[in-house]
Amino acid sequence: xxxxxxxxxxxxxxxxxxxxxxxxxxxxxxxxxxxxxxxxxxxxxxxxxxxxxxxxxxxxxxxxxxxxxxxxxxxxxxxxxxxxxxxxxxxxxxxxxxxxxxxxxxxxxxxxxxxxxxxxxxxxxxxxxxxxxxxxxxxxxxxxxxxxxxxxxxxxxxxxxxxxxxxxxxxxxxxxxxxxxxxxxxxxxxxxxxxxxxxxxxxxxxxxxxxxxxxxxxxxxxxxxxxxxxxxxxxxxxxxxxxxxxxxxxxxxxxxxxxxxxxxxxxxxxxxxxxxxxxxxxxxxxxxxxxxxxxxxxxxxxxxxxxxxxxxxxxxxxxxxxxxxxxxxxxxxxxxxxxxxxxxxxxxxxxxxx
Amino acid sequence: xxxxxxxxxxxxxxxxxxxxxxxxxxxxxxxxxxxxxxxxxxxxxxxxxxxxxxxxxxxxxxxxxxxxxxxxxxxxxxxxxxxxxxxxxxxxxxxxxxxxxxxxxxxxxxxxxxxxxxxxxxxxxxxxxxxxxxxxxxxxxxxxxxxxxxxxxxxxxxxxxxxxxxxxxx
Numbered sequence: 001x002x003x004x005x006x007x008x009x010x011x012x013x014x015x016x017x018x019x020x021x022x023x024x025x026x027x028x029x030x031x032x033x034x035x036x037x038x039x040x041x042x043x044x045x046x047x048x049x050x051x052x053x054x055x056x057x058x059x060x061x062x063x064x065x066x067x068x069x070x071x072x073x074x075x076x077x078x079x080x081x082x083x084x085x086x087x088x089x090x091x092x093x094x095x096x097x098x099x100x101x102x103x104x105x106x107x108x109x110x111x112x113x114x115x116x117x118x119x120x121x122x123x124x125x126x127x128x129x130x131x132x133x134x135x136x137x138x139x140x141x142x143x144x145x146x147x148x149x150x151x152x153x154x155x156x157x158x159x160x161x162x163x164x165x166x167x168x169x170x171x172x173x174x175x176x177x178x179x180x181x182x183x184x185x186x187x188x189x190x191x192x193x194x195x196x197x198x199x200x201x202x203x204x205x206x207x208x209x210x211x212x213x214x215x216x217x218x219x220x221x222x223x224x225x226x227x228x229x230x231x232x233x234x235x236x237x238x239x240x241x242x243x244x245x246x247x248x249x250x251x252x253x254x255x256x257x258x259x260x261x262x263x264x265x266x267x268x269x270x271x272x273x274x275x276x277x278x279x280x281x282x283x284x285x286x287x288x289x290x291x292x293x294x295x296x297x298x299x300x301x302x303x304x305x306x307x308x309x310x311x312x313x314x315x316x317x318x319x320x321x322x323x324x325x326x327x328x329x330x331x332x333x334x335x336x337x338x339x340x341x342x343x344x345x346x347x348x349x350x351x352x353x354x
Numbered sequence: 355x356x357x358x359x360x361x362x363x364x365x366x367x368x369x370x371x372x373x374x375x376x377x378x379x380x381x382x383x384x385x386x387x388x389x390x391x392x393x394x395x396x397x398x399x400x401x402x403x404x405x406x407x408x409x410x411x412x413x414x415x416x417x418x419x420x421x422x423x424x425x426x427x428x429x430x431x432x433x434x435x436x437x438x439x440x441x442x443x444x445x446x447x448x449x450x451x452x453x454x455x456x457x458x459x460x461x462x463x464x465x466x467x468x469x470x471x472x473x474x475x476x477x478x479x480x481x482x483x484x485x486x487x488x489x490x491x492x493x494x495x496x497x498x499x500x501x502x503x504x505x506x507x508x509x510x511x512x513x514x515x516x517x518x519x520x521x522x523x524x
Contacts, residue, residue, distance in 0.1 A: 035448060040432045044446035122444065144474070151476045157448035160483050162462075163471025165448040169458075170465055172451075174473035204467070231468020 004080070005073065006113065007087050007327050010319035012130075014114035016311060019133015023301040024249045026181045026221070026314065029092070030139040030238075031128040032147055033166045033175035037155040041167040042103050042120045050104040050120050057119045060153045061108050066146070070111040077105040086323030092130070097121055115146065122167045123175075125150060134245065136178050140238050143176075163230065173230030178238055180245045181210055185220040185298045186255035187248075196251060197222070204228045205244055219290030219317075224248070260302060271299025275308070279350050283336075284343035289320050296350075312349050320345060357383035429453040482522045489518050 015027065035041060039053055058074055066072055077085070077098065085099035088107070093116045098105055105120035118126040127150075129143040150156075157165040163173040171177070187193045197207045210221035224245055226237045259267050274295035278284075284292075297313050299305035318324055320342050326333050329341040357365045358381050365381035427436040434446035436454055445451065451458065459469045475483045492515050499508040 037448065040447040041445060043442075043444055044432045044434060147474075148477070151478060155478070156476050158476050159448075159451065160486075161470055162451055162458075163473060164476075165445075165451055167444045169443070169445070169461060172462070173466065173468075173471045176473075228466045228468070230462055230466035230471055233473040237473075 004075075004084055006091065006093065006109065007084060010091070010324055011311065011315040012091060012093075012113035014112040014130055015132050015314050017132045019131060019135055021134035021249055022132065022310070024182055024184070024252050025134040025245070026132075026183055026317075028131045028134060028136040028139050028178075028180050029128065030136065030143045030176065030178045031126055032143050032164075033123040033171045033177075034125040034127070034147065034150065034164055035157040035166060036124045037157045039124070042101075042105075042122065042124060043167055045103075045120075047104065053124050054104045054106050054119050056154060057125055057150070058106060058108075060150055061117075063153065065149050065153065066108070069115055069146075072111070073107075073109045075107045075109065077102075077107065083323055083326055087327055090321040090323050091318055093128075094118055095121055095126075115142065117146070123171070134180060134249070136180055136242055136245070137238055140176070140178060140234060144234070170227075171229050174232070174234050174237065176229060176234050176237055177225055178241050179223050179225035180241065182222050182224060182245070182248060182252070183220055183294065183297060184222055184248070184252050185294050186259055187252050188220050189259065190255050192251070192255060196248060200224060200244060200248070201227075203240065203244060205241060218287050219294045221290075221294070256298070256302060267302070268299075268304050271295045271302070271304050275299065275305055275350070278346050280347070281343050283339045284320075284346060285339050286320065286322075286342070289316075289342060289346060293317070293346075308350070316346060316349060319349075355381050357381065359383070427454060427457070485518055485522050489515055492518075 019025070019027070036053055036056065039045065040049060042050055042053070045053065054076075060066065061072060061074055080088075085094070088094040089096050089099050091113070093109065093113060094107055095118065098107070098118050098121045101121075103120045105118070107119070108117035109115070114130050116128045116130075118128065127143050127146050129139040129146070131139045131142075159165060164175040166172050166175050184193060187196060200207050204227050205224055206227045207222055207224050209218065210223050224241065226241050228237070232240075274292040278289075278292050278296065293313060293316060296305060296308060297310070300308045300310055300313065319328065322338055325338050325341050325345065328345065329337075333341065355365045357363050360383065363383035365383050428434070429446060429450040430453060431449035432446035434450055436457065439445060439450065439454065445454075462469045475487075492511050496508050496511040496515070499505070499511065
């Protein structure tokens with residue numbers, strides 16, 4: 001079977017662009033949830049109903065109205081293997097729910113992979129826009145424009161009081177979930193992270209580890225997102241997230257500065273040690289790889305590891321995940337095989353640079 | 355303190371949720387928690403927002419008359435019952451919002467701290483909402499002008515409000 005385009009490269013084209021504040025913020029994301037009027041939500045829809053909803057939404061893509069996004073791809077989930085779906089999840093292009101539920105669902109993907117439109121997820125329509133670095137306002141503007149294009153063609157479930165109606169009451173109103181993925185190693189090292197994260201949850205935002213459960217964020221990667229969708233306008237939601245994330249960025253930077261001032265040798269030792277392990281180790285599990293890569297990323301941004309390419313670090317975040325490893329090294333691997341291949345992959349990507 | 359679910363056993367699990375400064379507390383016993391199949395924080399790692407949410411949905415005190423209990427309420431359009439909704443934490447269709455409306459505001463208040471949408475309005479499906487909001491805004495501004503005795507601007511605003519109101523009825 002021919003390889004799908006999105007499986008060829010771990011790093012989406014959009015992530016190759018340099019974004020603002022990329023020393024702390026890896027990417028920004030906005031997703032909006034919409035539903036069709038007078039049709040049951042995907043959860044309660046019969047196969048005929050979900051198929052008709054899917055066709056109606058794919059029609060918008062067929063009509064050429066989305067041509068402004070470039071040469072878009074339409075992918076029906078039923079055409080994909082489990083491994084291909086897993087790769088899409090690892091690239092954050094679809095949700096685990098879209099990959100796991102066997103409904104009549106589909107994906108519309110822009111050529112840069114910065115826009116992914118999920119059909120028949122928990123809601124009929126989920127528009128997701130990704131941007132490199134700290135660009136949450138820009139991501140919202142793009143998502144809102146695509147929303148307008150769909151609204152010209154299909155009738156949305158909307159009521160004056162509750163706004164856009166969604167399957168889950170946690171999304172009703174604006175249907176917007178905006179988030180920033182942040183790398184906060186210095187706040188973790190200096191023990192300030194819990195205080196900051198609990199403060200963040202007090203102002204209507206949620207924080208979770210990007211990989212791993214709860215606050216046990218592996219690789220010091222945290223996703224900060226809005227919790228409230230009703231009773232605040234999209235601008236207020238975006239602005240609130242923006243201001244809070246801006247403060248976290250400043251805290252992280254000042255913690256990094258402090259680390260350099262107070263324990264330069266220890267920090268330099270730590271990042272070089274991790275770089276050494278990554279370029280020499282023969283077995284590497286995901287958890288260790290995430291932690292070591294976090295050290296190397298910190299080292300790069302502190303100017304201690306100038307030989308590293310930040311694009312390679314972003315690529316490895318995705319390409320070292322189980323699905324992508326299997327795609328690269330051949331299907332059906334045992335966990336031991338994966339740890340060996342992961343070490344090989346990281347070595348080859350980091351060594352060619354040094 | 356007694357369990358809010360069964361009203362018999364002492365409550366041993368306590369949740370506090372704070373949204374926009376508004377505090378909600380939930381006190382239940384372990385037996386009820388287990389019966390409901392909820393994974394509570396601290397007891398397992400499988401806890402999710404939906405588990406917490408369904409805990410909040412079942413927040414109603416016990417009512418001896420089964421017909422009057424919220425669980426018996428059903429959405430005529432998609433057939434989902436309130437009991438099903440409170441279990442999975444998802445609506446079946448947009449009409450569920452109408453059929454469960456009585457129970458909805460307290461829930462939305464707990465989750466969002468608000469009950470009314472103020473954000474984007476779709477151009478076609480939004481009807482007159484955009485215009486209504488504009489009228490509300492103009493009325494407030496007009497009031498402010500009157501208080502400052504700027505009657506000329508207030509009169510202009512009044513005319514604009516009339517225009518918009520005519521547009522809506524026409």
